[in-house]
Amino acid sequence: MAQVVATRLIQSSFLCPSSGSIQERAEKLKPQSFASKVLAREEKRKLNFVLKSTQISAKRSTHTDSQVIPVSPEDVPKSVFTKMEETKLNMLFWESARKKEEHFQHFDGLQQLGDTSVGMWTKPTVRRKTKIVCTIGPSTNTREMIWKLAEAGMNVARMNMSHGDHASHQRVIDLVKEYNAQSKDNVISIMLDTKAGFHSFYLLLLLLYMGPEVRSGDLPQPINLTTGQEFTFTIRRGVGTADCVSVNYDDFVNDVEVGDMLLVDGGMMSFLVKSKTEDSVKCEVVDGGELKSRRHLNVRGKSATLPSITEKDWDDIKFGVDNKVDFYAVSFVKDAEVVHELKNYLKSRDADIHVIVKIESADSIPNLHSIITASDGAMVARGDLGAELPIEEVPLLQEEIIRTCRSMGKAVIVATNMLESMIVHPTPTRAEVSDIAIAVREGADAVMLSGETAHGKFPLKAVKVMHTVSLRTEATITSGAMPPNLGQAFKNHMSEMFAYHATMMSNTLGTSIVVFTRTGFMAILLSHYRPSGTIFAFTNEKRIQQRLSLYQGVCPIYLEFSDDAEETFSNALGLLQNQGMVKKGEEVALVQSGRQPIWRFQSTHNIQVRKV
Numbered sequence: 001m002a003q004v005v006a007t008r009l010i011q012s013s014f015l016c017p018s019s020g021s022i023q024e025r026a027e028k029l030k031p032q033s034f035a036s037k038v039l040a041r042e043e044k045r046k047l048n049f050v051l052k053s054t055q056i057s058a059k060r061s062t063h064t065d066s067q068v069i070p071v072s073p074e075d076v077p078k079s080v081f082t083k084m085e086e087t088k089l090n091m092l093f094w095e096s097a098r099k100k101e102e103h104f105q106h107f108d109g110l111q112q113l114g115d116t117s118v119g120m121w122t123k124p125t126v127r128r129k130t131k132i133v134c135t136i137g138p139s140t141n142t143r144e145m146i147w148k149l150a151e152a153g154m155n156v157a158r159m160n161m162s163h164g165d166h167a168s169h170q171r172v173i174d175l176v177k178e179y180n181a182q183s184k185d186n187v188i189s190i191m192l193d194t195k196a197g198f199h200s201f202y203l204l205l206l207l208l209y210m211g212p213e214v215r216s217g218d219l220p221q222p223i224n225l226t227t228g229q230e231f232t233f234t235i236r237r238g239v240g241t242a243d244c245v246s247v248n249y250d251d252f253v254n255d256v257e258v259g260d261m262l263l264v265d266g267g268m269m270s271f272l273v274k275s276k277t278e279d280s281v282k283c284e285v286v287d288g289g290e291l292k293s294r295r296h297l298n299v300r301g302k303s304a305t306l307p308s309i310t311e312k313d314w315d316d317i318k319f320g321v322d323n324k325v326d327f328y329a330v331s332f333v334k335d336a337e338v339v340h341e342l343k344n345y346l347k348s349r350d351a352d353i354h355v356i357v358k359i360e361s362a363d364s365i366p367n368l369h370s371i372i373t374a375s376d377g378a379m380v381a382r383g384d385l386g387a388e389l390p391i392e393e394v395p396l397l398q399e400e401i402i403r404t405c406r407s408m409g410k411a412v413i414v415a416t417n418m419l420e421s422m423i424v425h426p427t428p429t430r431a432e433v434s435d436i437a438i439a440v441r442e443g444a445d446a447v448m449l450s451g452e453t454a455h456g457k458f459p460l461k462a463v464k465v466m467h468t469v470s471l472r473t474e475a476t477i478t479s480g481a482m483p484p485n486l487g488q489a490f491k492n493h494m495s496e497m498f499a500y501h502a503t504m505m506s507n508t509l510g511t512s513i514v515v516f517t518r519t520g521f522m523a524i525l526l527s528h529y530r531p532s533g534t535i536f537a538f539t540n541e542k543r544i545q546q547r548l549s550l551y552q553g554v555c556p557i558y559l560e561f562s563d564d565a566e567e568t569f570s571n572a573l574g575l576l577q578n579q580g581m582v583k584k585g586e587e588v589a590l591v592q593s594g595r596q597p598i599w600r601f602q603s604t605h606n607i608q609v610r611k612v
Ligand SMILES: Nc1ncnc2c1ncn2[C@@H]1O[C@H](COP(=O)(O)OP(=O)(O)OP(=O)(O)O)[C@@H](O)[C@H]1O
Pocket: 135, 136, 137, 138, 160, 162, 163, 164, 165, 168, 294, 295, 296, 383, 384, 450, 451, 452, 454, 455
């Protein structure tokens, strides 16, 4: 066992240059250069795709009329295959997956994985650093699907409180908790996507700051709308006909003007306001399409200023507190004050729930820095962002939000439309694959699936694509790149220096990092430095283990801590070895730092290199 003091490490840190690489990577990601590379290969790929699809669909055509091409066995209804065909298909798929994984291991920057045939390393959730958030809905809200999603690579289960009801969300939360309780080597975080609304003394303040979430009402079935036809939005409740639908916001008619452009579903459909009555807004359909239940409505340039707080918002917040969820994703945050109020409220309820602000409103952009400072992380909510602002701003804002979060040590999630075509198709578009790769390269903690897993036809395939693309992209990222001013966020804090040097040390030696944490703080701090090895974060708090699932590169592991440090270290390293995460003789960088000392004095921090 080698005990290495910080001074030796400071020297070793110079071996691994960290400056400049973020800018270099940002340069590479400029839309025009990246797009041109993608375009150059597009034709060749298209050709391959056509050839492959033709072969596979030809095989399947004897079994089913469907045009669906199986790329993994799970999403294909079992009845269309005989047992033998199913086994063959499974073997083919996993053989191809295995070959891909082998191939990835040859790329620079990919950690030495040890024996991958057994234990936790075989889990997608461990080998990939970028985490996957899955929205749970009708396609995935069963026990079977939650289990399959978790095994396929889901790290965070998101529930959108604008859909479903508390009873259905409760079932999902219970299932995720059941999965966590029985899983020895995997854990899923729970995120509620909600507005923050209060009917207590917090209400008025929040009312001023929170933006609205205006939605159309329920429809018995989707309506097809064509360009040029008339369509009406009304504040009358319960209307859902072929030419008129309710809106959930009573002041809608007052706030909308003739000449305004209404955007539905982040701009998938648009409507020009032609006239108004006391309770209705009459429109001409500009871009038609299929209007489904509970669609988001934005008024270009205006929607963020419509005040709307409902009883339901309050119920959703309480529901999250009662269920001890890990994260709230809060919609339409325009000001840091809202986050402070929500956090104060959570503190008053003694609720340890982290707040992720959804950046989706034009008004939030000038306040980005203060909003993110007040929060625990941000979501680039590209759907509404692209409806409120010109769509071409979205990739630039994504880059800026990620950069801001990274420099401040906050979590960041890239959301919406990531594999949109996989809602109905079994394979993604090449643009979607590139989109995931860009988010990974830009340094997102997590990428999110929305409709793909909530109501899509191929939820498991979507997770697998996200997993594979993230893993492949991560393998090309050179280690040691960190935001130049990350240190500013934690200045004067010793833990910050130890996180930095532990990262440098593990990068230089090519080791994983082992950290022990009761609050999650040190694991999160290490994650922000994006070490190239995995951060094995041991915690004796199940709640913390669950929360850490969101953070890039962190593999959270529950372990009972003994009073004796050596005994706990030995248990932890033994567990890693048994699970195939580290091999006998392999070195790890073991970090003891953070706000709350465990087995050390407040003023003593250390990093050790230990042989397993
Ligand atoms: N719990 C649910 N029950 C029924 N349908 C759901 C549920 N969650 C999501 N969906 C469906 O999946 C779609 C995509 O989910 P998503 O979370 O992106 O919602 P959204 O309303 O489209 O957008 P936003 O994220 O802005 O609220 C929804 O529009 C809805 O049709």
